[in-house]
């Protein structure tokens with residue numbers, strides 16, 4: 001158990017280590033993903049998130065794509 005807060009690299013949501021959906025390592029750094037959707041987005045362009053170049057256009061495209069493919073959400 002850990003109460004340490006972490007911030008999702010994709011959407012900036014604050015979560016905790018226990019509640020994060022996943023952690024990914026890239027370029028020797030550890031990134032927190034709050035949910036499966038953020039995980040999928042991160043995996044499209046981990047190098048760009050790692051650089052701090054948060055690709056908003058890419059995020060929006062991928063969110064739209066995921067919503068379209070999964071109308072139940």
Ligand SMILES: [Zn+2]
Nearest residue numbers: 008011034038
């Ligand atoms: Zn997130």
